[in-house]
Amino acid sequence: MTSDSPAATAARPTDPSTTPAVRPAHLGLALLALAMGGFAIGTTEFMSMGLLPDIARGIGESVPTTGHVITAYAFGVVVGAPLLVSLGARLPRRGLAVALVLALGIGNAFTAIASTYGPVMLARFVAGLPHGAYFGVASLIAASMVPPQHRGRAISSVMLGLSVATVAGVPASTWFGQNLGWRSAYWVVLAIAVLAALMILAFVPATPGNPDATVRQELSALKRPQVVVAAVAGMVGFGGLFAMYTYIAKLVTDESGLAEAAVPLFLLAFGVGSVAGTWIAGRMADWDVERSIVLGFVATVVTLLLVLPLAGVPLALALISFAIGGLGSVVAINLQVRLMHEAGDAEMLGAALNHSALNVGNGLGAWFGSMVIAAGHGYRAPSLVGAGLALLGVLIFVIGTRVIRARERA
Numbered sequence: 001m002t003s004d005s006p007a008a009t010a011a012r013p014t015d016p017s018t019t020p021a022v023r024p025a026h027l028g029l030a031l032l033a034l035a036m037g038g039f040a041i042g043t044t045e046f047m048s049m050g051l052l053p054d055i056a057r058g059i060g061e062s063v064p065t066t067g068h069v070i071t072a073y074a075f076g077v078v079v080g081a082p083l084l085v086s087l088g089a090r091l092p093r094r095g096l097a098v099a100l101v102l103a104l105g106i107g108n109a110f111t112a113i114a115s116t117y118g119p120v121m122l123a124r125f126v127a128g129l130p131h132g133a134y135f136g137v138a139s140l141i142a143a144s145m146v147p148p149q150h151r152g153r154a155i156s157s158v159m160l161g162l163s164v165a166t167v168a169g170v171p172a173s174t175w176f177g178q179n180l181g182w183r184s185a186y187w188v189v190l191a192i193a194v195l196a197a198l199m200i201l202a203f204v205p206a207t208p209g210n211p212d213a214t215v216r217q218e219l220s221a222l223k224r225p226q227v228v229v230a231a232v233a234g235m236v237g238f239g240g241l242f243a244m245y246t247y248i249a250k251l252v253t254d255e256s257g258l259a260e261a262a263v264p265l266f267l268l269a270f271g272v273g274s275v276a277g278t279w280i281a282g283r284m285a286d287w288d289v290e291r292s293i294v295l296g297f298v299a300t301v302v303t304l305l306l307v308l309p310l311a312g313v314p315l316a317l318a319l320i321s322f323a324i325g326g327l328g329s330v331v332a333i334n335l336q337v338r339l340m341h342e343a344g345d346a347e348m349l350g351a352a353l354n355h356s357a358l359n360v361g362n363g364l365g366a367w368f369g370s371m372v373i374a375a376g377h378g379y380r381a382p383s384l385v386g387a388g389l390a391l392l393g394v395l396i397f398v399i400g401t402r403v404i405r406a407r408e409r410a
Contacts, residue, residue: 024145024205031145031154033199034138035161037101040192041131042165043173044108045073045362047185048124049246050174050267053253053260054182059117063250064370070246072121074363076107076128081352084133086219089348093207097137098197100130105193112186131359135159136352139340141207143347155340155351156282156333163278163329166271171264178260221346221353227339229400231357234335237297237393238361239368241328243386244304245270246366248321250379255311262314269318273325280326281333289334290401296331297394303327304390307383332358365389 024030048055048070056066088096107127114120135158142154169192177185221227244251248270249263284292303323310316336354343350368389369382 024203026203027145029199029203030205031142031157033196033203034097034142034158035164036192036196036199037097037104037134037138038158038161039165039169040101040104040189040196041134042162043169043192044104044127044186044189045131046166046170046245046267046270047173047177047189048073050170050249050263051177051182051185052246053249054177055120058182059115059120061117063247064374065117067246067366067370069120069124070242070366071363072124073128073131074359074361074366076125077131077359078356078363080129081132081136081356082219082222082349084130085136085349085352088133088137088209090209090211092209093137093141094200094204096209097134097141097204098200100134100137101193101196101200103130104134105190105197108186108189108193112183112190128359132352132355135162135355136348136350139336139351140348141204144207145205153282155336156278159329159333159336160275160278163271163274166274166325167268168271170271171268174264174267178263219346219349221343221349224342225404226342226401227350227353229397229404230335230338230342231353233293233297233393233397233400234331234354234357235360235364235393236396237300237390238328238331238358239364240300240304240361240386240388240390240393241324242362242365243369243382243389244307244365245321245324246369247373247379247382251307251311251317252314254379256314256317257312258314266318266321269321270325273322273327274329276322277326277329278333281330284330285334285337289338292334293331293338293397294394296327296334297390297397300324300327300331300390301387301394304383304387308380311380311383361389361393 052063052066055069056063059066084100104127107123107129110123110126111120114123138158139155142158143151146154173185173188176188248266249260252258252263252266253260281292303320306320310320332354335357336351339350339354340347343353365386368385372381372385373379
């Protein structure tokens with residue numbers, strides 16, 4: 001396997017300049033503004049899992065059935081990322097980022113006012129539409145504000161907002177939802193989205209789109225074999241993480257025997273692991289992107305299998321939650337670097353496609369988890385299904401990559 005560093009992959013070798021294409025007045029504030037959008041996205045994506053029992057009671061459905069709202073959000077991401085990126089490639093990038101983060105807020109407002117299963121499902125689908133497209137455009141804006149050799153770190157800064165959300169946004173919003181009603185958590189996300197939009201307008205410089213971009217040109221990245229392999233591996237393999245994490249609230253209460261009030265602590269453990277994993281992922285990518293993806297998936301398989309004997313031990317479950325959060329970041333960020341590199345001129349679509357792929361995994365994990373729970377196998381069973389998905393993901397990545405390279409050498 002070859003070594004792909006974030007700097008090398010974020011900036012193509014043909015770049016003639018070693019200076020930023022866009023110079024913000026305050027780089028740190030500009031990156032923070034873009035990360036705040038990721039914070040809003042991470043909060044709404046993950047908090048629904050901790051609030052599933054509350055949402056289920058609120059709309060009068062079972063927890064496994066309510067778990068389909070996770071799938072609805074994920075489906076929105078899958079549809080929205082390639083569609084919105086392709087249609088918006090010519091638009092000024094700062095304006096596009098603002099529009100996308102405000103659209104996320106509107107989707108959460110719709111969720112807060114929805115009263116039954118059908119409207120909640122539709123609202124979560126709408127909320128998911130701007131997710132992947134936002135990370136696509138935000139990654140390109142971040143990369144344009146720094147020299148090529150620092151672009152990997154700039155992109156990681158945007159992704160850090162997603163990880164920090166799992167530490168601060170998700171536990172806090174889950175607490176709001178449990179104590180002030182689950183709808184209050186979605187109003188909180190609306191407020192965060194509006195704040196992010198204002199910060200982007202204030203601190204991110206105007207960034208032009210690509211006037212020559214076409215929908216066909218952007219979607220051409222989907223024909224590249226390495227893009228397809230990485231995306232499919234993410235779709236399948238990341239389902240393993242979500243098969244377990246979607247039902248973390250029930251693992252805490254039904255399997256570990258703790259009160260519902262303890263759930264935010266386990267979400268916090270996942271979030272701290274995610275932040276740590278984000279920091280580690282950049283350094284692993286400097287070492288070797290492909291090996292980092294493989295090691296991340298393999299470690300995920302082992303960790304998910306540990307849920308079966310150890311879910312009844314609160315400390316062990318907390319450590320497993322921490323590990324799953326960290327491994328998820330390692331896999332996700334290295335896949336993002338990989339896809340941006342392999343997408344060629346369609347870098348924005350490559351970045352967005354990563355989030356589509358991971359949210360297919362989100363939906364698959366939640367769906368398969370609900371099936372084994374509904375079949376009466378309990379709340380530990382989804383982790384076994386998840387281990388199988390993660391194993392299949394790494395096999396797709398390793399075998400697919402080797403087959404493509406063998407054909408290229410032939």
